[in-house]
Amino acid sequence: MKNQNNDVWVGILDKTNDPQLEEMASKEFYELPVVDALSDEKFVEQSSTNRRDFLKYLGFGLGAATLAASCEIPVKKAIPYVVKPDEIVPGVATYYASSFVKGGDYCSVLVKTREGRPIKIEGNPTSKVTKGGTSARAQAVVLDLYNTERFKSPIVMGEEKGTATTWDDLDKTIASKINPASTIRIVTNTILSPTTKKAIADFTAKYPNTQVVTYDPISSAAILLANEASFGDKVIPDYHFDKAQFVMSFGADFLGTWISPVEYSTDWVKTRKIKDVHHAKMSRLVVAESGMSLTGSNADNRILIKPSEQGQAILYLCGKLGGGTSGKVNDKAAAALDAIAKELQAAQGKALVVSNSNDKNVQIVVNKINELLGSYGNTITFGNASLQRQGVDSEVQTLIGEMNSGSIDAVFVMGGANPAYDLPNSDKFKEAFAKVTTKVSFAGVIDETTAMCNYVAPNNHLLESWGDAQPKRGEYSLIQPTINLLYDTRESEMSLLKWAGSGVKSYYDYLKQNWEATLFPSQSNYATFQAFWDNALHDGAISVPVSEGELAFGADVATAAGSIKSASSAEVEIDFCESVNIGNGQYADNPWLQEMPDPVMRTVWGNYLAINIAFDGDNNYATFKGMNQDSKGHTDIAKFATAKGDATLPVVPVFGQMPNTVQAGLGYGREAITSTGQNTGVNLYPMLSINSDGLTQYWAEVSSVEKAGVEDEFACVQYHHTMGVTGTLEGSEEVINVDERILGHKGYQGSLTNRTILRTSHVGEVEDFVHDLQHEREHHQYLNSKTLYPDYSGLYGMGHHWGMHIDLNACTGCAACTVACMAENNVPVVGKREVHRHHEMTWLRIDRYFYGDVNNPNVVYQPLMCQHCDNAPCENVCPVAATNHSSEGLNQMTYNRCIGTRYCANNCPFKVRRFNWLDYTTADLWPANQFSINGEELPFGADNLTRMVLNPDVTVRSRGVIEKCSFCVQRIQEGKLLAKREGRKLKDNDVKTACQTACPTGAIVFGDANNKSGELHKALESPLNYILLEEINVRSSVTYSAKVHNRNTELDA
C-alpha cells in the first residue's frame, strides 16, 4: 500500500512521539494542573474571593435560590408593531442583497435579518466576482454592527472621550473652519464606491484645493505602477485563476489575503477538483516564499526564498524564460526555478505568474514574464480589471511633507484609513498630523488616527448604509441598509455633501441619481430606470458590458531589472504578512476574527513569530535558536531586532518555514481600539521600510534574535483536540496507537497504527491510490460487519438521513466556515486565556496537517465537526441520555438535560464536543460570575446590544453543559417545514448548513443521503471518498474525499 502515507503530522511533538503529547491526547480535556494554578502566588493574590466570601456567596446563593423558587413567575410582555411592515413576519427571516466592503476588501453578500436586525451574512450567488463565496472577514461584519463602543453621535474630541455634539453644530463648526480657498486633503484607503467618488468630486468642486490621498496599508501600489509603465493602465488586472494550468506565485497569498481572495479561491479550485479518477488532471500551483502562507500551504511545491531574494528569483525566472535578465538566488531555488521555467513554457498561454512584491521594478519583470508566457489575453485581461487596490503609498508620504510645511488647512480621514497606526513611519505622520488645525475623522469606532482628530463625524455601519461598490470594471453592486440607524451617525458622503453646501436630502437619492445618470444608460436590459434599480437592488450585483482594449507591453525591462536590488546578506530576515483574519489591523476589534485560529500557525488573539524547524535526518528536530513550544501551553518568547526597532513575540515553530527566516503578522498591537481588541499582539508596522519610490516594503533584515522569556498563556490550538496520536510501545520499538497502549495493546479490532484520518495521493497515482483505498475500506467494512450492535439501517433508510461530504481537495483552509458557524450557532467567544486552557468552543475546527518532505512539506486542511456517527460512542456513555440519536441520523445534544459529566466528550474519537467551563455567554444572573474575554469592563456579550447578533432559533448554552455541531438542525427543521408547507419533496436547496453556504470553494456538501437524486448522493459516489476512523465502526455521517496533490518531486532535488 504505497500510497498510504503514514507520514502525516501536526508538529514536532507528534513527529517525535513526545510522551507529553501522548499524555495530553489521552485526555479529552487537557487540564492544567490545578495545583500549578493554585500554587501560583500571583494568581492567588489576584483572586478576590477568600473563604469568607465564598461562604457568604454560598449562603446568599442558597437563600436567593429558595426565594426565587417561591416567587411568582415574572410577567412577560408581548409588544406588537403599531404598523407592521409588510416584509416582516416576526419569526421569519428576511434577506437583503448587499455588499461587504472594507477598504479594498469586497464580497457580495445577502444579509439575513430577523425582526429587523441583521444576524448573519450569506454569499450572493448572483455576483460574478465572488460567486456566492464569503470570507471569514465578511462573515464577521455583523458583529461589528453591535459593537457597544461605536461612536453614538458626532464628537468634538478633547480630553478623555471627547464631548458629544449634534450634526447641526458640527456642520456649522466645520463650515467655519474651511473655506473655498482652504487646502484640504482626504486621506482614505481604496474607495470602491463610484458614488463616494462622485460625492468627493462634488466636494472638490466647492473646495478646489482638495486632493484625495489614497493608500492601502498592505499595498499593491507596485502592481498599479508597473501596469501603468507596461500598458499605460494604472490598475490591478483581472487574473483568471480558473484558466491557468500552472500558477506561480512569488509570495502572493491569493487564497488568503491578496487583493481578492474569495474571487481567486472560487476560480482556482475549479482547476483542482478531480472529476474522473481514471484520467485525473489538475492544475499546478507553486509558491516561492519564506514563511508558510495560506496559499503556500495549498501549493503543490514551495520554493524557499528569502524575502529579499524575491526580486532576484523573478529576474532569474525571467532570464530562464528568455527575458534577457539574470538574477542570483540560492542554489536550491535556482534548480527549482530551472524546472519551473520548463513547466511554464509547456503551459504557454495557460500559465500565470503573480507576485506580492511592492517594488515597481519587480512587478515590471513579472509583467514581462507573463508577456513571455502569453498570459495576457488568456489568464490576465484588463477588461474587467480589478479596482480593489487603488492606493499608492507615495501619496501619503507626500502628504506628511505637506502637513509638516503647514500648507494643509484640513485633513479628512475616511474609508477606514488609519495612517497613525499602519504607516511604516506612523510616528512621522503623527508628528505632522498634529500640526494640522482641522482634523476630521469619519470612523465609526475609535482608532489611532481618530484619537488624534478634532472632530469625529461618525459614518454609519455598513449594514445601516446606502452605498455602492465597483470591485471590478463593469461589475457593480449595491449596499442597502438592513437596520435603522442604531446611533446618531451619518454616511460620510452625506457629511461631505453637506459641507459642500449641496442640497441633497438623503444619500439614497444621491446614489439613485448617480446610478440613473451613469449606469442606467450603459445597459440595455431594462427600459425604465425604476425597473433597472429595483432589479439591481434585488440582485445586489449587476454587470455592464466592458470593452477589452488592445494591450501592448511597453515597459523598459532592462532598466527595471537593473534597479532591482540584490539579495540581502543579513543572516536572518523577517517577512511581515497580512493575517487571514485580522487583515491589516482594521479587523482587530472583532472578537470572532480574533478567536479564529490562524490557518497555518493555529494561533489566536495576537501575532506570533513563525520560526524554522530543522530536521537532521535522524528523527531529531532542531528549532531555530532552540526556541520551542511545549505541550503544557508554554512557548518561548523571542526578542528580535531590526534596523527600525525591536520587538518581542512568542514563537511558533512551523514546518516549511525557510531556515534563517522568520515571519510575523501585521495588524496587531493596536492601541486606540475598542476594549475587546486591547492588548492583542505587537504592532510591527514601524519595522517596515520605504523604498526609493516611496513604496512600503514588507520585510526587514533582522540583526539579532534571542530567547527572552517564556509565554505562559500560549494560545495555539495546534495540539488541542488531537486525534490519532501514535506512540512507541514500551519495551519494544513498535509504533502503536496511543489509545491502544492505554488499553493494553491486545489487538483490538481496527488496531491499525495508521488510523484513517488523512488520505493523500499524487494526481499521477490516483488510480492505484483508489484501488488501495477501496481495498482498505473493504477490510474495515468486513471487520465492522462482525459487530454486536443491532442493525438500524432499516430505520435510517426511511425519511431523511442527513450527511455531509467534504472535499479536502477543494478546502483551502480559509476558515470562513468556522466564523459562519460561530455566527449561526451562537458559539461563544472565550478569549486568549481560555483558548490557552484548551477551552475554545468552536464547533467546527480546521485541523492542519503536514505531510511529505519534512523540510518543505505539503499541507492538508481538514474541517472537522461532529461526525454524527450512527454508532456514536458518546451516546452510550451519557448517564442522563442528554445525547442520543434521531431517526434522521442526527446525533442530538439536549442542553437542558445535560448535567455536565463530560463522559461523552471523553468518549468521542473525533474530539468535537465542547464544554462550557465558564459563563461564556454571560447569561448568569450575577455580574460577579460574568466572564470577560479580554479584561474588558463591560463583558463582551453582556450588553443587550451585543446579544442582538444571536440567532434566535438557537439556544444560548449556559455554563456546565456540553455542546457540539448540530448539523445546523435549525436550518434542517426550517427547510423541512418549508417543503411540508408547500406540499412537496424536500430539495437540496431547502437545507444548507452555515459552513456550506460560507465556503467559497464548494468544499462542503450537505444533504439527505436518502435522496437518490440529490447533490450529496452524487458526491458520495466519488471513489476518492473515505470515512474518518472507519475501522472503529462508529459509522459517521460525514464523508471526506482524499487530498490529491500535484507535487513535482523534481523540484525537491
Place this chain on the structure above:
Amino acid sequence: MLYKRFSIQILLLATFLLVGVQSFAQPNVGEGKQLFKDNCAQCHARNMKSDLTGPALGGMEERWADYPREDLYTWVRNSQKMIADGHPYALELWAKWKPTVMNQFPNLTDDQIESIILYVNDEYNKVDEVVVNGGTAGGATGSEPTNWSFYYVIVGVLALLALILGRLIILLNHQADQKEGTSLGEPKSVLSQVFSPSVIAFIIFILVLLFGHTVVNNAIDLGRQKGYQPQQPIKFSHATHAGEQQIDCQYCHDGARRSKHSVIPATNTCMNCHAAIKVGSTYGTEELTKIYASAGWNPNTGQYFASNVSEDDKNKAYKKWFKDEYVKANADATEKRINSAVDKQLANIQEFMGRPIEWTKIHNLPDHVYFNHAQHVSVGKVECQTCHGPVETMEVLEQHAPLSMGWCVNCHRETEVKFADNPYYNEDFYKAYHTEIKNGSRTAVTVEEIGGLECQKCHY
C-alpha cells in the same frame, strides 16, 4: 394507574371509531366545513342559529322535510328559478326575505350540498350541547373528571379484605400453633393486629410515598401557568371577536400559518375593522379609544393625525370624542358627571398615545424550547383550540393547556400525521409506511412514528 390506562384506551378506541365512521361516509363534515366557509359564510351565520344577511341554516332539513330532497338541492343551486316556478316553500321564504336574493351555486353537486348540510347540522347541534353543558365544551381536550369516590370504595374494600385475610392468617396460625402446642395463650386481638409494627411501617411507607409524590408533582408544576389569566391593557374579548363575530383566528394572528410565532396583531390590524366600528358593544368608547391613541387616529374625523399634530391637540380631539359619545349614550347626564367620565377615560388612554400596546404574554415557553405555529397550523392542520382551548368563549383569555413537555409529548404520541395528503411524505422516503397502509396493516402514522418525540425536534 391501571384505571387511567384503561380509560385512555377507551378514549382512544372511541376516537378510532369516530374517525372510522367519518372516513366511510361519502359526504363529510370536513368537506362541508370548507364548502360552507367558501360559499355560504358570507351570508349565513356560522352558529347556524342566528339570522344574518341570510337566514340561519340550522334545522333546514326539518323545514324542507315536506318536500323531496331534490327541491332543497335545486334551491341551493338556483333559488330565483324556484321562486319563479312557484314552489310553495320557496315563495314562503321569498316573502319573508325579499328583496335579498340568494347567490346561485350551480356547480355544487348533490354530495357537496349534503356535506354542507352535515356540517350545518353538526354546528347546530354543537351549539346546543354548549348550552346544555353550561358553556364548557368546544373542542376541549381535557381529561375525564377523576372519580375519587370509586377509588375510596376500592381502597376501603381492599383494606377490609386485608384486615380479614390478616385476621384469618392469625387465627389459622394460632390454631396451628395450638395443635403443635407452641401457642402462648390467646390469638392477637384485632387492635393489636391493626397496630402491629409491620402495619405501622407499611402505613408510614405509604405516607412517605404520598408525600414524595405530592412534592415532586408540585415541584414539576413550578413555573407552569395553566389557568394564567392576567389583566390585559385593553379589555379585549375573544368571546366577542372569535365567538360572537366569528372572526377567523388567523385573520388577526396571521403569523400562525407561516411563522413560528402566531403573532399578536399590530394596531393597524385592529384598525381594519375599528375604523368603522368606533363604539364597542361592551365598553363603549373606553377601550376602543386606546387603539386609536396607539394608532394616532382621530375618531371624530375618521382620519389619522398628521405627523405634526401636538399631543395636546390629540388629547383635545379624544376629549371631544369621549364627550360626544358619552352625551349620546347618557342624554340626561349632568355636566359634572360627563366631565368626570371623560377625564377618567382620557387618563386611561395616555399610556397608549403613539405607542405600541404592551400586552401581557400568556403562553410562555422556556428559551430552550422551539415551537413553530406554522408546523402545527399549516402542516399538521391542528385546530387552534386543541392547545388554546375554547378561546371563542373566553371573555378574558387564559392559558388552557399546561404547556408542559409531557403534554406536548402525549399529543405527539396520539396525533396522526397528514400522511397521505402531503406529498412531502412521499413513497421514496417513507416506503415502509406506505406499503403498510396499502396492505392494510396500518391505518395511520403518528407524529411519534416519524420522529416527533426526538429531542432535537424541539430543543436546539
